[in-house]
Amino acid sequence: MSPSPPSSASTTPKIQALALILPLFRRYWLRVFFGIVALLGVDLCQLLIPRVIKLSIDGLKSGAILPHGLFRYGLMIVGLALGVALFRYFWRNLILGFSRLLERDIREQLFSHLLMLDRTFFQKRTIGELMALSSNDLASVQLAAGMGLIAAIDAIIMTVAVLMFMIYINPTLTLIALSPLPLLALLTKILSGRLHKRFSLVQETFSNITEMARSTINAMRLVKIYSREEEQTANFDRLGRQYIKHAMRVAIIQGLLFPVSGLVANGSLLLIVIVGGKMAIDNLITIGDFIAFISYLFMLVWPMMAIGWVANLFQRGLTSLSRIQAVLSEQSLLHDDGCSATLPASINSIELRALNFSYSGQQGQGLHDISLTLTPGLFGLVGPTGSGKSTLCHLLARLYPVTEGSILINGVDLNRIAIKDYRQAVAYAPQEAFLFADTIAANIGFGRPDATLKEIEAQAEAVGIHDEIMHFKGGYTSKIGEKGVMLSGGQRQRISLARAMLTRAPILIVDDGLSAVDAGTEQQIMRAILEYSQTNIVIMTSHRLAPLAQAAQLAVLEDGRLTALGQHHELLAKNDYYRAIYQKQTEPGGGEADAA
Amino acid sequence: MQHNYGFFEEETLGDVKDAQLWRRILRYGRPHKRNIAFAIFLALTVIATGLALPHLTKVAIDQYITNDALARSERLLGLSHLTMTFLLMVVVGFVANFLQVTLLEWTSQNIMHDLRQRLFAKLLQQEMAFFNMTPTGKLVTRLSNDIQNMNEMFTSVIVTLFNDGVQFLAILVILCSINLRLALMMMALIPFIIINLIVFSRLARDAFRAIRTQLAMINSFLQESLAGISLIQHFLREDDAVLKFKRENQEYMRKNLRQIKLFSVFLPFIEILNSTAIALIIWYGGGQVLRAQMSFGELAAFIAYMRLFFKPMKEISEKYSIVQSAMASAERIFQLLDRDPAIPGGQRKNGAISGQISFTDIYFSYKEPEPVLAGLDLTIAAGETVAIVGTTGSGKTTIINLLERLYEPSRGRISLDGHDLRGFDLLWLRQQIGLVIQDVLLIPGSLRDNICFGAEVSEDRLREILVKAQLTEVVRQLPQGILTLIGEGGYELSTGQKQLLALARVLVRDPMILILDEATANIDSMTEMLVEKALRATVRSRTSILIAHRLSTIRGADRIIVLDRGRIAEEGTYQQLFDRGGLFRTLVEQQRLQAAK
Incomplete structure (x- = not known):
């Protein structure tokens, strides 16, 4: 659904941004047209x-x-x-309705587009930026398309019409009376531009205060x-100042x-009183003209201010629009182009061949030359913090595309399999x-919206959280979050695990998913995971070795390299790390002096 | 645009007639009496010049422009004199207006700053139980939006009420003096305007509130979706998310359209009344001119004043709802300011302590009726190293919380060096205890700032501490070494690195009591081993309490306490407890079994 704008070098980003709202003008043109007609009616009256x-x-x-x-005039x-x-x-x-429709449509488009982008994009942009x-x-676009549009049209119509009336009364007086007004437009433009900048600073400081509190x-x-x-009080004071x-x-x-x-x-009024007054004294204009002239003058004040204001509004709207457009023209690195391969129903091998990977920024450890083959069963991944365990999980979960080397699923290149x-x-x-x-039920059933409550409960039971859930007042219908139940780290991990396991997907990846779970519960969960791994491929990383000791295969990652591969007892024999x-984690009798 | 971190408070309306509350609010203005008096003077100047201008126009028309009795030159001279006065008025009005706006903003901002600081300081004194009871969003709102509401009232409302009120009365007087009967006719319109405006401002406020709430819904949905985007993508729930988002977005638009409709009905209504007033002036006033009971100048001035007449009424009724919500905010703020902390500190500050701690018959629960501690008796000798173990929820961390006086036991007595804990100064007490826990508080600044935490530390000592806390390698890898900025916007430390930092921080303070609560849980085993070795000497020379999941890390303790259901189930050395074959042995075997499998 996303338009893929041809990035022709000749068009500036701002013009491209306009291309985003033109279709919307076309979609709602009747509304805009009659809105402008009504505006003309207002001005005329x-x-x-x-x-x-x-x-x-x-x-x-x-x-x-x-x-x-007189009565007739009053009625008129x-x-x-x-x-x-x-x-x-x-x-x-x-017209204001139009601006809201436009806002709605763009916001929807933006959201749908964001959902298609991959992790590389979300690492470049913070959530706060995207929320903004x-x-x-979007608010400044809406303002420009609503009040901005109206004020611009209104200002032009009013200025032209009022000028015509004034010139009709007396051209010279018009010229003299209006001479200060362009200054007003200019001053308004300068000041309101400044105001906006300074006001955003105020808002920023305000949110700093809020954030610090x-x-x-x-x-x-x-x-x-x-x-x-x-x-803290001193810092808060500084922010306040x-x-x-x-x-x-x-x-x-x-x-x-x-x-x-x-x-x-x-x-201007002063000029009218001086010059116009003299004209009236000399009977060059009537006293009625004189008073009407003053009324017209006041009618021009608003359009003149509006011109300055609208100029800023359009500028800001356009800048915002091009920011939105920039995100809308982002393409996911993961795409289905050329994905012709179909995935067999049962997966019996994942093969990593000379896999290399590095993040664009410095977010995490890359991978160097990893080759290994996974078959149904539990595959354990261990290594020090920052050795690349999570990176490997990310690649297997296909959060990033494989660029160097390859991952083969049942012999088919992962990059050729449709993402869905x-x-x-x-x-x-x-x-x-x-x-x-x-x-809680919705969270566990997140990957399987069709799951029955029974299935959800059974899964929760398997990861040892059912009893705790039943302790909450609402049971499975308890809401999670500030207004609902607050969960401990271990509870969150178990629900996240239940969510993954409930899908019964042929590949399960658990990235350090038991770190906050106590030993007794861990044992219970491992039983469920081992059962899952009978027919499926389960990849699991952990800081603690105990849960992984039964893995069919274990790999040690150090500095992004695979340094050992084998079963528990083999690794004990051949890998120092x-x-x-x-020894550190298990030997109850050893290292007497180590404690404390 | 404000996101309230997903928290919305039901907006309540304060009682505008609450005299006591008004007195208390106005008391905050007392230190700024002089500024306020000057602002009032400026306001009067602005009003006077504003009202003088139509009057001058009237004089110009009646005395000079239409006065055929005078000679032309005299009429022109009079006109030019008048314009000089006019010019002066314009400039004076402009300057006074500018000064008034800035002066009031300055005064009000300072009042609000003072109030905010007091509130913040008061908040820091509250006990932990208070923060558990009160959602964070609510307290944040006190410090941000509630103060903002009051500021708005001070600057815009009090000013407009004053300015517009005075202006309105002045215009009324002028209108009456020009033409009493016409003025009375105009006054007949006032009730219509006021009713219209009050109804409108109420509806507008409701509509606006609905919009704001809906926007907050969109924002929190968006925030959540973006935070969990890889899960949505992974579990193929995109369509569902879009559908939900569309629904919220559509609702937001609907609420906005309702507001547009509201405004498009009510705003033109004022205009109609305004034009009706002018029509009345022309019809009735014109008739009077015809009967020579009124001059042209008077008629023109009447029309000009009518324009000014409607503005203050509009503003006053618009501000009414602001006053209402500001009163509610004030009430909430004062409520918090008046709250006395439930755990007051004492006076005692011993010069040096030995570090002997005892808990006698302690009962405690976070939430009745689930007791966490029930009859705990525990004495820790000065210099002793005690390890506390037990299952999740057995009360290990609670003991620390009570020792730090973050919470108060419901029964029993805790003492330090034989003195009741309640007698000690709170800050002093907490400074005696060096606590390393899993959470680490980062302050904006460099790694060095974060380690020293305000203390003066020599370079040599700092180096020594870095070595002990195994931070030397970490520092070496940082782009600017120890001066690298960390935390939000700076370099992102890993959880394990943050724990090492917390350790270093305690070493800087070098307290007599050392508590390690799962202090090494996120550090990999190799580093943990090194840390333990390095800390051994420090731990030996102090009263130390160790809490750890991994039982292998507590072997060196002088004594191990096994907590079960809020009291001590077993105690002794590692070997004694293991040999006894009780709860401790079960725990050890559970871990060993798992590891051996």
Whole structure:
């Protein structure tokens, strides 16, 4: 569904960004068209009101008007006001509604697109950045497409029309009265541009304060234990003072921006009173013209400010749009192009051939020249922290594409298997047991939405968490998260494991999934995993050797290289690292002085 | 855009007539009396100049422009004099306006800063049980949004209420003085406007709140989906996620459209009233001009003042809802400020302690009725090394929590060097205990800052500590060595490295009591061995408490305590306990069995 924009070098990113919203204008063109028509109606009615005022005052001055006539003028004004109200109702609904439809459509497109991107992308962008695209950036696009569009059209219509009326009354006076107004547009543009920048700084500092408050409260135990109260208060004070500074910088602009419009408008008024007053004294214009002129002048103040404001709004909207467009044009490194191979129902071998891998940044340990073959059964992966165990799991789970060397599934190159097919065949319990803020049942059944409660319970039983779940007030329907039950690290790991095992996928990857589970429970879980591995390939990493001792095959990774391969007793005999940690972890009689 | 970390608070409305609350809020302004008085003076200036301008226009029309009785030159001269005054007014108004806005912002920001600091300090004094009871989001809201609400009230509301109130009254007086009957007619419109505005502002606030809540829903859904994206992809749940997202997104749009509708009905209504007022002036006022009961200038001024007449009313009613929520915020803030911590500290600060600790008949539970400790008796001699073992939930960490006075036992007495723990100064007490736990608090700064934690440490000693904590190799690998920035935005340390850092931190403080609570759980076995060796001397010379899952790591303890169901089940040396064949032996064998398999 994602458009793959041809990256022709001639088009600038901003123009490409416009290509994102043009289809939306096309989709909703009727709405936009009638919205603009309604806007014209509003402007017309608004312009006619001062004409009526002028007519009535001139009539009064010449004495040619009767009370009856005055009443008619009054009615006309009310009628026009009703027209304004009616048309305004329509444009607000049509055009502002359009901007919300546009916002909805882009947000949806963005979300669907994000779901297709691979891990390399998510390592480049933080969640906060992506959230900002959906909230702040999209909001500025929406503002530009809604209020911005309206203000621009309105300002142009009003300026032209008011100018015409004014010129009709007296061209010279018009020219003189308007001379300060371009200054207003300019000042507004400069000031509101500054305001926006400074205001984002205020918001940033505000969120820093919020974040500091949050992290302090969350780490309250540590703050108390380490007696950090004074330092934390001092840091908080510093942030607060920063906030004051930035807020003041905003206040200065605000203190200028709004009075400036009054200043310029009153400057114009002054010119009208001087020059127009003289003209009226010399009977060059009527007193009615004079008063209407003043009304028109005030009508121009808003469009002039709007021009400055809209210029900024469009600029910001476009910048935001191109930021969104940049993400939408990202392509996943994992794709189904040329994936013709089909995956057999039963998988009986995974072969790694001269596998090399390195991350683009410095996020983790790469892999060098790994070759090995996995068959159904438990495969244990051990090695010091940062030796590349998780990296190997990531590649087997196909979070990254294989670029050097190859992984063969039943002899078929992994890169040639459709992503969905392969994912269906792999269940994965990552190192960080991530759970969704949903019910426990939904979390366990995440990979199998069709699973019955019975199956879910049986799986929970197998990983030794059923009893604990039943202890929660809501049982399996308890929600996880701040408003629901808070789970311990071991509980999270077991639910994550149950989620993976419930899929009964032919390949199961468990990346350090039992580190927070106590010894008794661990034994129980290992029984379930060994049973699973009878017919399936199970890949498991662990810091502790005990659970892996029964593995059909064990591999030691050190610095991204495979340094030993074999069964438990073989490794004990031939690998120094393995032997050393085994002794450390098991020998109850040895190392008397080691403790403490 | 604010995300409240997934927490939404039901917005409540404060009682605007609560005089006691008002007095308390205004008390915070007292230190800034002078600024406030000056701001009031400036506000009056702004209003006066603003109102003078239409008056000057009126004078210009009546006395000079339409006054055929005067000679042309005199009329022009008068006009030019008038314009000078006009210009002066404009400039004075502008300057006063600017000064007022900035002065009030400055004053209000300082008041709020002061309040926020007090609140933060108060929060730090609260006991741990309080934080367990209260969701984090709620407390964060006190410090952020609630303070913000009050700030908004101080700057915009009090100002507008004052400015607009005065302006409104002034206009009313002027209108009455120009033409009483016409003015009374205008006043008949006021109830309509006020009712309309109050109803509108209430509906608008509800609509806005609904939008904000929905946006927070979208944001938390998005945040969660992005955090768990590899799982969604892996378990092929993309379609489902998109469907859910579409639903939330659609709902958000629907709420926005409702707000648009609301505004498009109510905003034009004011305009209609405004035009009706002008129509009335023309019809009725024009009639009076015809009957020569009113001048043109007066008529023009009346129209001009009417324009100013509607603005303050609009603003006042708009601000009403802000006042309501600010009052509610104030109430919540004061509630927290008034809360006395349940664990007050004492005065005692012994010069040097020996480190003898005793727990006598201790009962404790985090959540009634599940007791964690039930009748615990434990004495640890000065300089002794005691290991505490037991299954998950047997109360190991709770003992530490009580010793640190993070919680208070419901019964029993804890003493240090024979003095009741409650008599000690809290900060002093916690400084005597060096605790290494699994969680590590990183402060923004370099690795060195994080190790020293504010203490002065010589380079030699620091080097020695790095060696002991097995950090030398880690430091060597860092891009800027020990000066490398770590934590958020800086270099990301692994969990194991962070534990080594916590160890180094305790070594810097060199306390008399050392507690290692699963301190090496995330460190690989090789490093762990080295750390243990390096720490041996330090542990020997202090009162030490060790808590560890892996029983092999506690062999060197003088005494091992086995906790079961909140009291001591067995105690003795490793060998004694093993030989006795009780709970400890079962635990050891469980681990050994597993390993041997």
